[in-house]
Amino acid sequence: MRMSVLTWLKSKPEFGTFASFLCIFIFFGVFAPRFLTIESIGSMLNMAVELGIVVVGVTLLMTGGEFDLSVGSVFALGNFVFIYLILQNFPIFLGFILAIASGVIIGIINGWITTRFAVPSFIVTLGMLWAIRGFLLFLATKQWWTLYGIQSTFLDVLNGKTFIFYNAVFWFLVLVVIGHIVLENTRFGNQIRACGGDKLNARFMGINVNKLKIFTFMLTGGLAAFAGTTNLSRFRYFHWYLGVGMELEAVAAVVLGGTLLTGGYGTLIGSLIGVLLLSMLRNGMILLGIPGYWYQAIIGAFFIIAMALNIKLRAKR
Amino acid sequence: MSQVPIIELKNIRKFYGKIEALKGVDFLIYPGEIVGLVGDNGAGKSTLVKIMMGVFPPDAGEIFVEGKKVNLRSPSESRKFGFEPVYQETDLISQLNIWRNFFLGKEITKKFFIAKFLDKKKMRDITSKALDNIGIKIKNPDSDIMALSGGERRSVSIGRAWHFGGKILILDEPVTGLSVKETEKVLEYLKKIKKTGCSVVIITHNIYHVYDVADRIAILDRGTKVAEMRKEDCTPEEIMDIIRGKKKIV
Numbered sequence: 001m002r003m004s005v006l007t008w009l010k011s012k013p014e015f016g017t018f019a020s021f022l023c024i025f026i027f028f029g030v031f032a033p034r035f036l037t038i039e040s041i042g043s044m045l046n047m048a049v050e051l052g053i054v055v056v057g058v059t060l061l062m063t064g065g066e067f068d069l070s071v072g073s074v075f076a077l078g079n080f081v082f083i084y085l086i087l088q089n090f091p092i093f094l095g096f097i098l099a100i101a102s103g104v105i106i107g108i109i110n111g112w113i114t115t116r117f118a119v120p121s122f123i124v125t126l127g128m129l130w131a132i133r134g135f136l137l138f139l140a141t142k143q144w145w146t147l148y149g150i151q152s153t154f155l156d157v158l159n160g161k162t163f164i165f166y167n168a169v170f171w172f173l174v175l176v177v178i179g180h181i182v183l184e185n186t187r188f189g190n191q192i193r194a195c196g197g198d199k200l201n202a203r204f205m206g207i208n209v210n211k212l213k214i215f216t217f218m219l220t221g222g223l224a225a226f227a228g229t230t231n232l233s234r235f236r237y238f239h240w241y242l243g244v245g246m247e248l249e250a251v252a253a254v255v256l257g258g259t260l261l262t263g264g265y266g267t268l269i270g271s272l273i274g275v276l277l278l279s280m281l282r283n284g285m286i287l288l289g290i291p292g293y294w295y296q297a298i299i300g301a302f303f304i305i306a307m308a309l310n311i312k313l314r315a316k317r
Numbered sequence: 318m319s320q321v322p323i324i325e326l327k328n329i330r331k332f333y334g335k336i337e338a339l340k341g342v343d344f345l346i347y348p349g350e351i352v353g354l355v356g357d358n359g360a361g362k363s364t365l366v367k368i369m370m371g372v373f374p375p376d377a378g379e380i381f382v383e384g385k386k387v388n389l390r391s392p393s394e395s396r397k398f399g400f401e402p403v404y405q406e407t408d409l410i411s412q413l414n415i416w417r418n419f420f421l422g423k424e425i426t427k428k429f430f431i432a433k434f435l436d437k438k439k440m441r442d443i444t445s446k447a448l449d450n451i452g453i454k455i456k457n458p459d460s461d462i463m464a465l466s467g468g469e470r471r472s473v474s475i476g477r478a479w480h481f482g483g484k485i486l487i488l489d490e491p492v493t494g495l496s497v498k499e500t501e502k503v504l505e506y507l508k509k510i511k512k513t514g515c516s517v518v519i520i521t522h523n524i525y526h527v528y529d530v531a532d533r534i535a536i537l538d539r540g541t542k543v544a545e546m547r548k549e550d551c552t553p554e555e556i557m558d559i560i561r562g563k564k565k566i567v
Binding site: 191197198202 | 393404408409410411412413417420421422423424426432433434435437
């Protein structure tokens with residue numbers, strides 16, 4: 001039996017988001033001046049990448065049925081550890097590795113507490129969100145943190161500008177592809193989905209649920225810190241407020257893309273569209289000249305409507 | 318049957334605190350037979366089966382697997398002997414499709430450079446074939462589990478247990494909650510499984526659920542095996558009477 005392209009598209013959980021993406025793209029294309037220029041599309045991608053890298057980890061974690069609300073704080077922590085070590089004259093590459101390690105360690109702690117003490121990850125990582133932010137507030141508000149005057153090829157490669165794109169766009173897309181393959185085509189991906197779907201059954205089939213979960217927390221923490229290092233490479237300064245609210249944007253992008261809030265199914269392609277959708281909305285509103293204070297209200301309204309449509313579409317399948 | 322039993326439990330006793338859940342029960346299973354383990358709630362059926370599954374050890378008694386005395390210390394040890402449980406409460410994972418469920422925890426992979434990837438084609442084929450062998454027709458191994466009926470879901474779990482080297486499938490209330498038609502189907506699959514030489518233990522409180530397919534029926538009552546008979550020697554009504562305690566058979 002041959003399916004038409006449209007039926008095939010409709011059968012995908014990403015379809016709803018993809019449809020909204022297209023509609024909004026066309027809307028801005030018609031009404032927003034200069035929206036359809038290379039620069040505008042480049043800036044849309046550039047705005048999306050840091051959140052995007054975080055979202056890759058969050059997608060895997062949510063597929064496994066867990067939350068990480070600390071990613072915004074870990075993002076800032078990755079920034080901070082990196083800049084701190086560079087300013088202490090550490091070799092930049094070593095600083096980069098240690099910055100990512102800081103995120104991985106937070107991930108291990110999150111995962112260990114969640115699995116060992118059976119505290120919902122929502123709670124554990126909410127606590128971690130405050131704890132890290134408080135720690136940064138304590139440590140990092142006494143001076144200005146900037147890399148002004150420091151030249152580094154490593155930082156340029158990590159997130160310099162090539163043509164109109166920052167290099168992190170490339171890292172982001174590579175991570176999406178890897179994440180997609182992992183989720184769809186590996187034993188790990190299959191078992192992550194099983195854990196998110198039904199933890200008890202998964203354990204019964206001989207899967208080490210706790211080990212898998214701790215590993216995904218590590219991955220999420222590591223990626224959030226990595227996003228932090230790319231952010232630092234781009235802006236070359238640190239402020240304790242970086243990444244505030246990022247955790248909720250990440251959850252929004254992930255569920256917009258079709259990953260189940262309850263776990264068991266996840267899609268990196270969907271998350272990619274979700275992230276681009278959020279940044280396209282922002283970019284489009286800027287180009288339309290909508291006053292900045294309206295952004296949040298409009299994005300919020302859009303989010304609710306899009307999710308309602310998504311769920312309706314999914315129920316029809 | 319003059320064969321060696323696959324498993325033989327002798328004089329098994331088990332205490333929960335001061336309560337004696339099993340008061341010296343003998344139970345054995347031969348290759349290729351379907352045994353109904355029948356009794357009311359609290360009769361000791363689950364306790365007996367959990368001992369077979371290695372969930373906990375008996376307080377007294379001996380276990381022989383194919384004639385050799387063994388200690389079943391863990392479920393994984395018991396599964397190595399080929400005792401595969403299909404519990405009532407554990408079913409398939411609805412978010413995964415059929416082949417992903419079928420191979421969950423035992424995924425087949427192929428190496429590609431340094432990484433191992435799922436061999437989806439092979440797993441799809443094996444899933445279809447394995448289910449087809451015991452008469453379960455599945456149009457598409459990529460179907461959502463949600464699209465299957467209760468009976469089909471139960472059948473896929475049974476097919477999975479059988480495929481992965483089960484010598485004895487232990488089914489806890491396998492047809493509870495299924496419609497009459499679906500019950501018939503599931504029992505039909507069990508008959509096919511039996512023909513492959515695999516044995517099946519069906520635990521149930523309702524004799525009518527197993528009478529059709531069982532070769533032998535053992536009845537437990539408050540920790541004692543009160544009766545055991547070949548199906549030809551009794552009617553379901555007689556068995557119900559024994560369970561209710563109206564009739565005594567030695």
